[in-house]
Amino acid sequence: MKKKKTIFAAFVLLLIVVVGGAVAYFTDVDEKTNVFTIGSVNITLTETNWDTTDTTPANGVPDASEGLMPGETVAKNPAIDNESTKNDAYVFIKVVVPCTTETTPQEIFTYTINTDTWTELTGSAVACTSGGTATHVYYYGTGGTLTVLAKASNDTTPTSTSKAVFDNVTVRNTLKGTEGLSGNKSIVVTGYGIQKDGLASVVPATVWTYFSN
Secondary structure (H helix, E strand, O other): OOOOEEEEEEOOOEOOOOOEEEEEEOOOOOOEEEEEEEOOOOOEEEOOOOOOOOHHHHOOOOOOOOOOOOOOOOOEEEEEOOOOOOOOOEEEEEEEEEEEEOOOOOOOOEOOOOOOOOOOHHHEEEOOOOEEEEEEEEEEEEEEEEOOOOOOOOOOOOOOOOOEEEEEEEOOOOOOOOOOOOOOOOEEEEEEEEOOOOOOOHHHHHHHHHHOO
């Protein structure tokens, strides 16, 4: 019997690392017990250019992203490290963007995908709802082929890091003050990693479904 393991890391302007591991036991008809250690996937979602400087920490918003105006751009470059020493991995990033409250809502923030290394799974996109969010899912790879992030050579240094899915975000320049823009607006970026070996399929859209199984 084959088992797959998935791990996800979530990043909502701050870094969270999730680590997983498991042991599986198999017994044959002669009552012998065969013990196997199953390798884990350990990814880290990083944003090396995100400025966390906050001179007014009470409001919980970094200075660089506070009081933004339409058309203003902030550095934000989500990328994924594979820190597992056991498994090569395929990785995905999900981006959830807040929307305006118009009759035909728009995403409040825009960004440009680095399409030389990341591709959107258009079939997994969720369009804006008024006052709600829009969702985009991207796989690391191009042309329908996932790119491998190699396992780490040691416990402290990832062997490979993905390129950032995008490099900055911009406040949409067509916004009006009547479009529900008051209060904090969060872009939620979540990283997902799955072991490379033993998958029933390596089609990006199919692999993405494994995270909900």
